[in-house]
Amino acid sequence: MLVIRADLVEQMVAHARRDHPDEACGILAGPDDGSDRPERFVPMENAERSPTFYRFDSMEQLKVYKEMDTNDEIPVVVYHSHTATEPYPSRTDISLAQEPFAHYVLVGTRDPEQHELRSYRIVDGEVTEEEVQVVENYMFAHTGTDDVPDHAGS
Amino acid sequence: MSATVSIPTILRTHTGGEKQVKAEGSTLQDVITDLEANHPGIKDRLVTDGALHRFVNVYVNDEDVRFSGGLDAQVPDGGTVTILPAVAGGAR
Numbered sequence: 001m002l003v004i005r006a007d008l009v010e011q012m013v014a015h016a017r018r019d020h021p022d023e024a025c026g027i028l029a030g031p032d033d034g035s036d037r038p039e040r041f042v043p044m045e046n047a048e049r050s051p052t053f054y055r056f057d058s059m060e061q062l063k064v065y066k067e068m069d070t071n072d073e074i075p076v077v078v079y080h081s082h083t084a085t086e087p088y089p090s091r092t093d094i095s096l097a098q099e100p101f102a103h104y105v106l107v108g109t110r111d112p113e114q115h116e117l118r119s120y121r122i123v124d125g126e127v128t129e130e131e132v133q134v135v136e137n138y139m140f141a142h143t144g145t146d147d148v149p150d151h152a153g154s
Numbered sequence: 155m156s157a158t159v160s161i162p163t164i165l166r167t168h169t170g171g172e173k174q175v176k177a178e179g180s181t182l183q184d185v186i187t188d189l190e191a192n193h194p195g196i197k198d199r200l201v202t203d204g205a206l207h208r209f210v211n212v213y214v215n216d217e218d219v220r221f222s223g224g225l226d227a228q229v230p231d232g233g234t235v236t237i238l239p240a241v242a243g244g245a246r
Contacts, residue, residue, distance in 0.1 A: 020216075025241070027241075044241075048242075050244065053244030054190070054243060054244055056240065056241040056242070057220060058211045058213075061240075061241065062216060062218075065238055078241060080243060084245065089243070090244060090245055090246060092243050092246060093244065094245035096240070098162075098209070098239030098240070099163065099239065100163065150204070
């Protein structure tokens, strides 16, 4: 299950809407402490600028991954949008997925009014859809023993 | 000639979980050959038919080797080699 703060969902959806009809992509970074909590919104350039394909710009990716390393963070969520099709991982998505611990979030923007948001694990070519629980903050979410209030919206 | 190589999560099964390993070589090709000698199986994850995989990014001292010679890129002594899986996909 992916437990995710509402403000992060809003930012991903806004990014996907902004880049529509091209695919938008990015990361939600979170602490590398097993908590599995996305905390920091990192929109990325789609180097392909395409409605059917995305790829992180390699230099921007290096910069972002180094920042995550410095901050002891991991890419908890890797997101991208499908702008004309169902938000389900395509064959390309599956064959190129190389972050076995990430939640792969797909944002569907084919309907201009109502976005779709679904989450998957993709490991060794196997796709498993998972439940998404959107919360105001992580304090009351069942994601571990942490009872420290989270800085929602920061 | 020794370089520090950063290993991405998905390849750490080949390095016993290590995030960084040392490897010898003055070109990327040599460094990968040395990596393979100590961490069998890793080369196939990086190279096919004598060229770097399209969906693996390799940087020498923070420069994408796609623009600096690919496998022939020079690796200076004490340099860093960073391997990152490309993050890519699409609706088709």
